[in-house]
Amino acid sequence: MRGELAPVLERLRAQERESIDRLFEFLRIPSVSADPAFNEDVLRAAQWCCGQFRESGLNAQVMPTRGHPMVVATHEGPEGYEGPRFLYYGHYDVQPADPIELWKSGPFDPVLMDGPRGKRIVARGAVDDKGQVVGIMEAMRAWIKVHGTLPCAVTVLLEGEEECGSVSLEPFLRENTALLKADACVVSDTGMWDIDTPAVTTSLRGLVYMEVTIDGPDKDLHSGLYGGAVPNPINTLASIIAQLHDADRRVTLPGFYDAVVEVSKSVREQWRAMGFDEAEFLGGAGLSAGYGEIGRTTIERTWSRPTCDVNGIFGGYMGKGAKTVIAARATAKVSFRLVAKQDPQAIAESFRAFVNARLPVGCTATFQDFGTNPAFHVEAGSPYLAAAERALAQVYSKPPMLIGSGGSIPAVGAIHRILGAPALLVGFGLDDDCVHSPNEKFELECFLGTQRSHAAMLAEFGRMRR
Numbered sequence: 280m281r282g283e284l285a286p287v288l289e290r291l292r293a294q295e296r297e298s299i300d301r302l303f304e305f306l307r308i309p310s311v312s313a314d315p316a317f318n319e320d321v322l323r324a325a326q327w328c329c330g331q332f333r334e335s336g337l338n339a340q341v342m343p344t345r346g347h348p349m350v351v352a353t354h355e356g357p358e359g360y361e362g363p364r365f366l367y368y369g370h371y372d373v374q375p376a377d378p379i380e381l382w383k384s385g386p387f388d389p390v391l392m393d394g395p396r397g398k399r400i401v402a403r404g405a406v407d408d409k410g411q412v413v414g415i416m417e418a419m420r421a422w423i424k425v426h427g428t429l430p431c432a433v434t435v436l437l438e439g440e441e442e443c444g445s446v447s448l449e450p451f452l453r454e455n456t457a458l459l460k461a462d463a464c465v466v467s468d469t470g471m472w473d474i475d476t477p478a479v480t481t482s483l484r485g486l487v488y489m490e491v492t493i494d495g496p497d498k499d500l501h502s503g504l505y506g507g508a509v510p511n512p513i514n515t516l517a518s519i520i521a522q523l524h525d526a527d528r529r530v531t532l533p534g535f536y537d538a539v540v541e542v543s544k545s546v547r548e549q550w551r552a553m554g555f556d557e558a559e560f561l562g563g564a565g566l567s568a569g570y571g572e573i574g575r576t577t578i579e580r581t582w583s584r585p586t587c588d589v590n591g592i593f594g595g596y597m598g599k600g601a602k603t604v605i606a607a608r609a610t611a612k613v614s615f616r617l618v619a620k621q622d623p624q625a626i627a628e629s630f631r632a633f634v635n636a637r638l639p640v641g642c643t644a645t646f647q648d649f650g651t652n653p654a655f656h657v658e659a660g661s662p663y664l665a666a667a668e669r670a671l672a673q674v675y676s677k678p679p680m681l682i683g684s685g686g687s688i689p690a691v692g693a694i695h696r697i698l699g700a701p702a703l704l705v706g707f708g709l710d711d712d713c714v715h716s717p718n719e720k721f722e723l724e725c726f727l728g729t730q731r732s733h734a735a736m737l738a739e740f741g742r743m744r745r
Contacts, residue, residue, distance in 0.1 A: 347439030414729025430741025469706030582683030
């Protein structure tokens with residue numbers, strides 16, 4: 280056996296306070312990748328991660344890209360190791376904190392608050408993904424501290440653009456395939472079934488995210504002088520958006536559902552047996568009733584059905600008071616969540632054609648692509664999935680659930696496609712963590728469970744053979 284797990288878990292218990300302090304230090308860095316005003320902070324976050332890996336005993340470097348840098352850390356495992364190599368992927372960038380006024384504490388001033396499940400860490404990035412990244416760091420730190428080595432060979436890749444489209448990721452993967460080559464990829468950016476029940480996410484929806492801008496008059500016009508006589512870009516955009524769904528709340532893009540595969544009866548029965556609490560799920564969002572495609576359950580809508588949502592819309596006068604203008608321009612940000620076998624590029628082209636076919640004379644549309652990636656599904660019989668299940672069973676009293684996720688992680692598809700490494704998604708967030716929202720939090724117990732779980736997975740990985 281390549282080192283016992285028990286003393287590693289004991290070491291993690293001994294360094295709990297230190298690990299919280301390190302996470303707080305990380306959370307204080309406002310690494311908002313989407314806003315150039317934070318570029319220096321994004322770089323500082325990358326350097327902080329690099330320093331932590333070096334301090335723990337890994338070789339680490341900050342590597343430039345065309346955008347924000349990557350952090351790459353490596354460890355070759357124990358002497359004579361001949362088993363599989365594992366690529367750990369995460370991100371150190373975070374979403375903007377807006378709207379600031381809705382935060383109960385400073386978004387970049389982390390605090391430990393009381394909650395219904397005990398203490399919780401509140402800050403932007405607490406769970407997405409800084410807390411989960413630090414959980415991996417702490418597991419590796421403890422292994423090396425106790426045994427002088429990790430039980431298997433690892434490469435860690437942290438990117439700084441996950442929250443703004445991962446534009447630099449694919450070029451970086453293609454330029455560094457030898458450095459990043461691995462047999463499997465471990466991702467900790469997903470969630471648990473509940474605070475007592477770990478989970479492995481076996482499917483993710485894909486994503487098409489685009490911005491459409493409609494231009495009409497060459498300047499803003501007085502609505503009294505021109506209203507009713509010229510095309511209004513805001514009216515036009517609103518009309519097009521309204522046509523994206525039919526009366527059954529299905530997406531109306533031509534061919535949108537052609538490649539969608541219905542979930543089997545046996546899978547539906549498994550989902551029903553999970554005991555999903557719809558009221559609790561919706562209540563966490565301040566809602567009492569679900570909404571979406573008619574005839575589908577909430578789990579179906581989020582795990583196995585494609586969607587279309589407008590994520591932002593703006594144009595014309597948006598200040599206080601009144602200003603009666605017909606705006607020259609209107610813009611919307613639109614995202615499509617996709618399921619297995621849907622082609623992201625085909626969906627993007629269909630959306631462009633849909634908009635252009637509905638433009639009145641005098642209006643034009645331009646599009647900006649913020650990223651596309653296909654859906655993901657774990658193959659049955661994966662030995663890496665089996666190893667993760669064994670590890671989680673050693674940390675939690677309940678066996679791990681195999682779940683789906685409505686979210687998208689662009690890196691998963693890119694890493695599999697370019698590096699050939701299948702993904703293993705083991706995350707520790709909860710549905711009420713306010714990801715991307717004010718008052719984002721990470722339950723302290725989940726943060727500590729992240730560390731213990733990754734320590735146990737490293738032990739299981741060290742027992743595997745190619």
